[in-house]
Amino acid sequence: MTTTLDVDRLIDNPGMRVIVCCGSGGVGKTTTAAAIGLRAAERGRKTVVLTIDPARRLAQALGLRELSNTPREVEVEGFEPAGQLSAMMLDMRRTFDDMVLAHAGEKRAQEVLANPFYKTISTSFSGTQEYMAMEKLGQLAGEGTWDLIVVDTPPSRSALDFLDAPQRMSTALDGRIIRMLSAPARTGGWGLRKVVGAGVMMFAKVVSTIVGGQLLADASAFVQAFDSMFGGFKQRARKTYELLRSEGTSFVVVASPEPDALREASYFVERLATEQMPLAGLVINRTHPVLSGLSGSRASAAADKLDENGEAPLAAAVLRLHADRVAVRDRERRLLARFTKAHPSVKVVGVPAMPADVHDLDGLRTIGDRLTGS
């Protein structure tokens, strides 16, 4: 039997230091993270919400106007939480820049920052955002300023991307491949040739023809400059990974009641178990519970009868929209049942849909209430 995810118990636990909200794109992760953060602050915790790419109006609700690298306290007229609420919108490029500056000497750092290949890596590499989110989380946790950090994960295709990002990043920045590609003869020499065969040499030659000598030279220079810092980066990534596995961390998986989102949620739940990372439970966002006990079939039959007689159009409309809603609710239940059958031990809570988009603290507070059934 599935038990209910108790979010209040989670945020009231003083030992709980990090809550990570994850899920596939478009399920309302950011809103959920913000609602949890707000609720925790109002229940007395000194909270910071790290958002990645919030909708503009949600960002405004939190008083965020631009990307930044340091959290700002949310100051809204009449908002006086028992604890404190701060928020920030991750600036991926600046987080990366800061990291380089912190780990390299002044001269080295400037070399790296000016390298065209660094610009590519720091802005358009597909794992950078995820990696930087984890880096920022590590920094915020290290500062010790906050009781609770609520993290929103990047809007990636798959919920799993951010767990894999540090590994992808490490592979990309690992000097081995780039040395092979940029100077196959010198670095690998005959030894490498023996190991990987002539085809790899051909590949290296072809790649350098395609991507251009200059780009490879930039990349090579970048990796050399980066090499000295790389140990530090790897170590930090490992530390953040350990933080994610610690007792003070909880993952909240967010999904909408749709097959794709629930499938991603399933993968994620399994992956967390494999990585031994602590799962708090699943939030099913934007459900449509039925508010009246009347069955869908009776409602439809009654509406048909009214329509036939041409009377009471308002009541007929009310009955039809109720029947629609029952059908939606039934579908959502079926989808959820499929999930809970596969993962009977995962705690679940449904958050009824708000009739309109949320763009202020009141709206977030209402979501917090719905999230906790209060």
Added chain:
Amino acid sequence: MSTYPEVVGVSPIGWTEQVSRARLHVVTGKGGTGKTTVAAALALALATGGRRVLLVEVEGRQGIAQLFDTPPLPYEERRIASAPGGGEVRALHVDAEAALLEYFAMFYNLGIAGRTLRRMGAIEFATTLAPGLRDVLLTGKLKETVGRAEDKGRHTYDAVVLDAPPTGRIVKFLDVTKAMADLTKVGPIKGQSDGVVRLLHSQDTAVHLVTLLEEMPVRETIEAVAELSAADLRPGAVFVNRTRPSRLPARSVSPAAAGRVDGSRVRAGLAAAGLHLAAEDVAGLVDETVEHAIGVLAEQRAREQLAEVDLPALELPDTNHGIDTAALYELAEQLVDQGVR
């Protein structure tokens, strides 16, 4: 069945002559709007009446296989469905790494090194080094399928439908010219990508946008149309997905959204239908009505905003029982009814 009563703003004028001339249909949309479903339904609709259509995915999600309930697709064209009237839909899952190796194999002899390179992550690295390379390879494969001809000169595919990256990345993905600026001006890939640029910027390509009647997806759609036009790419049609019927009489919507639902009238109407409900069940019905009305108003606003983009629009109703193969055929039929050919 009337799926769009009292439509405000967008009038579903459906498929235009110009859009129907396109041979490559690129389907994009914000995440969560159902673009894979729409791409599949569009492929079925285009195949209706005896045509052969290729449905392509490029993002490694295997969404098509899941939709048609088949095992994961290999990097190979496979028949996945037949369409009414003798048509057929084939599917292809393009994998960038496989495409790169296929590419090299055409010009160079890599031997068994391909596997080694893959294991080392070298291919991923090469595509990381020049992010445009991945897109050039994917769109290159796409172009090959669009242009492929049989012996008698007839195209192998009457149409190709692409389940494309989401709106946030679509222009970057399609604007191969820009990606090519990062690459050198020589080599076999250069020659091919020139052909890709010609195809993507021609009348033969239409970029369709899938949206829901919600604020964020609509805003992204409007932004994407502007970006596409600025990049000299051709927006095709807007697919408004998962529309729900407005059940209330038009004049009741605004008052109901403001919380004014005449409870006694509802109760009297229920009684006339022979329903005598507990007070709380009637109150629940009234609450549901208010929420429904707020939703209808929000959808109307979304429609008005969508009218800004001035593109042909098609609508697909929400299917309460979910999307399975049968539902896909229903959606395809709805598209055919709205003029898709």
